[in-house]
Amino acid sequence: GAGVSQSPSNKVTEKGKDVELRCDPISGHTALYWYRQSLGQGLEFLIYFQGNSAPDKSGLPSDRFSAERTGGSVSTLTIQRTQQEDSAVYLCASSSSLSGLGEQFFGPGTRLTVL
Amino acid sequence: RKEVEQDPGPFNVPEGATVAFNCTYSNSASQSFFWYRQDCRKEPKLLMSVYSSGNEDGRFTAQLNRASQYISLLIRDSKLSDSATYLCVGHTGGFKTIFGAGTRLFVKA
Numbered sequence: 481g482a483g484v485s486q487s488p489s490n491k492v493t494e495k496g497k498d499v500e501l502r503c504d505p506i507s508g509h510t511a512l513y514w515y516r517q518s519l520g521q522g523l524e525f526l527i528y529f530q531g532n533s534a535p536d537k538s539g540l541p542s543d544r545f546s547a548e549r550t551g552g553s554v555s556t557l558t559i560q561r562t563q564q565e566d567s568a569v570y571l572c573a574s575s576s577s578l579s580g581l582g583e584q585f586f587g588p589g590t591r592l593t594v595l
Numbered sequence: 596r597k598e599v600e601q602d603p604g605p606f607n608v609p610e611g612a613t614v615a616f617n618c619t620y621s622n623s624a625s626q627s628f629f630w631y632r633q634d635c636r637k638e639p640k641l642l643m644s645v646y647s648s649g650n651e652d653g654r655f656t657a658q659l660n661r662a663s664q665y666i667s668l669l670i671r672d673s674k675l676s677d678s679a680t681y682l683c684v685g686h687t688g689g690f691k692t693i694f695g696a697g698t699r700l701f702v703k704a
Contacts, residue, residue, distance in 0.1 A: 513692065522696035524637070524681060538691060543678060581627040583685050586638035 482506070484587035486572050492593045493562055501557045501590045505574030513573045513584060514547055514557050523571065529555065529580070562594045596671035598622055599685050608702055612673045616698045618683030619665045628666050630657055633681040633697065639682055642668075673702045 485504045493499050505512050513528040525539040529549045539544070544562075549555040559566055569591050573584035599616045608614050620628075621697040628645035643650055645666050656669040664683075670677055683695035 515694070523694040525692050525694070528691065536691060583629070583641045583644075584692070586640070588638055 484572055484574050484585050486570075486587035486589060486590050489588065490591045490593075492595065494595050495564060496561055498558065498560045499562055499592065501559075501570050501572075501592070503555045503557070503572030503574075503587060505553065505554045505555070505572070506576075506585055507553075509574035509576050509585070510552065511575040511577055511582075511584075512549060512555050513575070514555070515571045515573065516568045517571060517589070526557070526570075559592075562592075564594050567592055567594045597695075598687065598693045599654070599683055599695040601681075601683050601698045603696055603698060605699040605701055608673050608700070610673055610675060610704055611703055612702075613669065613671045614673055614700065615670075616681055616683075616700075617665050617667045618667070618695050618698075620683075620685045620693075621664070622687045623661075623664060624684045625687050627686045628659055629684040630655075630666075630668050631684055631694075633680045633682055635679075639694075642681070670700075671701075675702050675704060678702045 487502045510531045512529040515523040517523050527547045528536040544560045547557045567578045569589040571589045573586045575582050597619050630642040631639040632642045633639040643652050643657050645659045647659050649658045654671045658667045678701050680697040680699050682697045685693050
């Protein structure tokens with residue numbers, strides 16, 4: 481079956497512009513995560529959605545970052561007024577685990593470059 | 596101190612060697628642990644879960660030591676295809692997932 485998909489695969493933008501990154505999770509997965517991975521670094525947790533519950537936003541680095549998940553499926557991560565330090569690969573993952581503690585399936589990521 | 600710490604390596608080993616990685620965690624309330632594998636410029640994929648009783652899958656063995664707050668991954672009979680970055684993952688209170696920075700492994704012929 482289809483895995484997690486993300487779009488765009490690459491995004492180049494100018495400093496100060498807003499960007500939207502999209503994630504389509506595996507059908508039926510209730511849990512959805514966003515991470516950021518800078519070059520040569522591990523994954524940095526950003527936000528977690530579980531069904532219709534309030535998301536865990538504890539990892540969002542600033543108020544320029546926001547995310548929403550419509551209808552419990554597709555999610556959009558928005559970065560406003562992008563800065564050069566926002567350049568990274570943004571990864572989305574979904575999971576069927578209701579506890580949030582199970583296997584996560586990752587999308588291929590969106591590589592964001594802020595000039 | 597980082598919540599999950601790993602030796603970044605790289606570990607350079609010949610084919611057939613046995614190699615072990617450790618990962619320490621700081622939050623004693625951490626509930627679940629996993630090892631993920633990430634190939635260069637690819638997304639992470641689950642390698643195996645880590646249980647208190649230990650977990651073995653073919654050439655791979657994962658163990659959890661709660662008293663010392665570390666988890667380990669042992670790879671026996673290393674293959675060229677094992678070359679990758681291995682990410683240690685822990686779940687602390689709630690649903691926040693903490694990834695280590697990864698340990699790079701190069702297996703050479």
